[in-house]
Amino acid sequence: xxxxxxxxxxxxxxxxxxxxxxxxxxxxxxxxxxxxxxxxxxxxxxxxxxxxxxxxxxxxxxxxxxxxxxxxxxxxxxxxxxxxxxxxxxxxxxxxxxxxxxxxxxxxxxxxxxxxxxxxxxxxxxxxxxxxxxxxxxxxxxxxxxxxxxxxxxxxxxxxxxxxxxxxxxxxxxxxxxxxxxxxxxxxxxxxxxxxxxxxxxxxxxxxxxxxxxxxxxxxxxxxxxxxxxxxxxxxxxxxxxxxxxxxxxxxxxxxxxxxxxxxxxxxxxxxxxxxxxxxxxxxxxxxxxxxxxxxxxxxxxxxxxxxxxxxxxxxxxxxxxxxxxxxxxxxxxxxxxxxxxxxxxxxxxxxxxxxxxxxxxxxxxxxxxxxxxxxxxxxxxxxxxxxxxxxxxxxxxxxxxxxxxxxxxxxxxxxxxxxxxxxxxxxxxxxxxxxxxxxxxxxxxxxxxxxxxxxxxxxxxxxxxxxxxxxxxxxxxxxxxxxxxxxxxxxxxxxxxxxxxxxxxxxxxxxxxxxxxxxxxxxxxxxxxxxxxxxxxxxxxxxxxxxxxxxxx
Ligand code: GLY
Numbered sequence: 222x223x224x225x226x227x228x229x230x231x232x233x234x235x236x237x238x239x240x241x242x243x244x245x246x247x248x249x250x251x252x253x254x255x256x257x258x259x260x261x262x263x264x265x266x267x268x269x270x271x272x273x274x275x276x277x278x279x280x281x282x283x284x285x286x287x288x289x290x291x292x293x294x295x296x297x298x299x300x301x302x303x304x305x306x307x308x309x310x311x312x313x314x315x316x317x318x319x320x321x322x323x324x325x326x327x328x329x330x331x332x333x334x335x336x337x338x339x340x341x342x343x344x345x346x347x348x349x350x351x352x353x354x355x356x357x358x359x360x361x362x363x364x365x366x367x368x369x370x371x372x373x374x375x376x377x378x379x380x381x382x383x384x385x386x387x388x389x390x391x392x393x394x395x396x397x398x399x400x401x402x403x404x405x406x407x408x409x410x411x412x413x414x415x416x417x418x419x420x421x422x423x424x425x426x427x428x429x430x431x432x433x434x435x436x437x438x439x440x441x442x443x444x445x446x447x448x449x450x451x452x453x454x455x456x457x458x459x460x461x462x463x464x465x466x467x468x469x470x471x472x473x474x475x476x477x478x479x480x481x482x483x484x485x486x487x488x489x490x491x492x493x494x495x496x497x498x499x500x501x502x503x504x505x506x507x508x509x510x511x512x513x514x515x516x517x518x519x520x521x522x523x524x525x526x527x528x529x530x531x532x533x534x535x536x537x538x539x540x541x542x543x544x545x546x547x548x549x550x551x552x553x554x555x556x557x558x559x560x561x562x563x564x565x566x567x568x569x570x571x572x573x574x575x576x577x578x579x580x581x582x583x584x585x586x587x588x589x590x591x592x593x594x595x596x597x598x599x600x601x602x603x604x605x606x607x608x609x610x611x612x613x614x615x616x617x618x619x620x621x622x623x624x625x626x627x628x629x630x631x632x633x634x635x636x637x638x639x640x641x642x643x644x645x646x647x648x649x650x651x652x653x654x655x656x657x658x659x660x661x662x663x664x665x666x667x668x669x670x671x672x673x674x675x676x677x678x679x680x681x682x683x684x685x686x687x688x689x690x691x692x693x694x695x696x697x698x699x700x701x702x703x704x705x706x707x708x709x710x711x712x713x714x715x716x717x718x719x720x721x722x723x724x725x726x727x728x729x730x731x732x733x734x735x736x737x738x739x740x741x742x743x744x745x746x747x748x749x750x751x752x753x754x755x756x757x758x759x760x761x762x763x764x765x766x767x768x769x770x771x772x773x774x775x
Contacts, residue, residue: 246263246592248260249749249771250587251770253769255280257279259276259279260272261275271362273599274367276589277351277352278352278368280603282375285406285421286389288604289348290620291621291622292313292623293311293623294601294602294603294604295308297474299597306476309354309469309470311352312655313343315344316345316458319626324626324632331635336627336637337627338611338624339456340456343610343613344626344654345464346467349436349439350468352436354436357435365433368431377420381417388609389413392607395612396609397410398612401615424619427439427444427619430442430444441461444618445461447615448620451618452615452622455613474487480693482692484662484663485665486660487661490655490657492658492682493660495531495549496528496532496682497685497689499524499528500527500682502550502554504521509521509694515727518727519567519734522567522707522709523567525686525710526570529679529682531549532643535646537647538654586604586606587604588601588602588659589601594775599672600674602676604625605623610622611623625655628656630647630648633645664693670753672751673688673692673749675746683709688704692752698761702763702765706719714737716736719741719743719745722740744767748764750763
């Protein structure tokens with residue numbers, strides 16, 4: 222009773238002392254030049270939404286393996302003037318000629334090569350439409366001003382790093398198949414050396430057209446003509462009509478509450494928000510920081526398993542299928558899921574409804590977080606799917622196409638590149654948006670406002686979940702982005718962890734409870750986060766030490 226009274230006093234006192242606007246702007250992105258571009262725009266009088274346009278466009282140039290004009294993404298916005306939270310859905314759509322079985326071979330199996338390599342794998346891109354939409358509806362500066370840093374970077378070049386070389390090496394075989402992509406991203410057929418200045422003249426020209434004509438300059442006219450001609454000549458199914466028909470959609474974010482933290486996160490067609498909140502709902506009654514590491518890991522893994530199972534069964538583009546979001550996020554449903562967790566033993570995924578077999582995971586995508594001095598915020602996760610997307614550039618455009626069609630379920634219960642399975646809810650259909658895992662998220666208490674997200678394919682959601690738990694435990698953003706990671710996605714039925722994610726004793730303790738553990742390669746994820754402490758006034762940004770990103774301030 223007495224403790225409850227204290228808690229009530231705290232809740233009342235803290236907001237009264239809280240500031241209305243941050244004393245400085247902060248930004249964290251996956252590349253120093255993209256952070257620089259955003260800071261330049263903030264310093265020029267742009268707001269967080271203008272900065273988001275500049276950072277997105279710069280990332281399209283300096284991280285051609287992660288996102289770009291040939292891809293899409295989700296921009297989660299908070300507008301300080303009226304408190305509005307909204308998600309800009311710039312996700313790719315399936316072209317009109319797409320059909321459910323387009324990746325099946327003569328024996329009815331998914332042709333993995335066609336599903337991820339070359340223009341047949343590409344959806345109709347949404348990024349350019351989203352950037353124009355952001356600038357014109359929410360920004361303060363003209364689109365052309367926001368695109369200026371990216372045009373400069375494409376024209377003058379950026380310096381190749383180890384990370385670029387690693388990702389270009391990973392996709393070199395596929396990049397070599399397309400002379401246009403190889404000429405831009407390789408040097409004599411190999412990843413260029415560190416220090417090489419990589420210039421993208423065609424991309425600079427395409428960006429300049431968008432700066433002058435807006436999205437019209439990309440979805441119609443010469444650029445559209447070149448995009449469609451290049452795609453069709455190489456076996457893809459785009460048409461001019463698909464490009465002309467592309468529309469950004471404003472969606473209500475998924476909003477929930479976890480132990481006093483308001484969580485505002487991605488709506489469908491990202492699965493991220495629903496899976497994140499379902500897992501948080503399952504975990505809500507447990508005081509995780511006070512539990513032993515093994516007990517905590519066990520229940521978090523079991524919550525992930527159940528939430529990802531529902532991803533496979535129910536989630537898809539809400540404009541095409543009915544998704545029982547209210548049911549999945551109902552506290553009573555969470556209680557039922559929680560009751561099915563044995564505190565001493567792993568639940569075999571096979572005892573939950575069945576699904577398919579896994580494949581190895583490979584991924585790229587990017588995320589940035591920004592807050593301006595007015596308190597406007599953006600959490601944006603953008604993608605072309607695998608590193609260098611479809612590894613295909615329609616001649617004369619400089620635009621790397623996505624291979625986001627692989628985020629559809631090409632065949633029921635057959636895993637995609639991330640080992641994710643799905644059913645009819647995520648089957649391919651013309652105009653439909655493939656289910657995503659991208660999870661740009663805001664976390665809020667009366668005293669603290671956090672912005673976070675990360676790339677990482679199917680593991681995005683579990684990484685954001687671990688980040689939200691750190692925020693809820695009062696940890697700073699440096700901790701959210703750096704903490705060791707582990708993951709369960711229902712199938713494969715194994716706990717995946719990064720190098721150093723679980724120490725030897727912890728691995729043994731989880732095995733003793735019946736968990737199968739797999740260390741996955743090196744480390745994973747590239748989280749970018751911002752925290753505004755409204756009581757102390759501190760604004761801090763943090764970039765994942767696993768990547769090459771940096772925070773910036775204005
Ligand atoms: N392409 C990764 C995702 O959208 O989840």
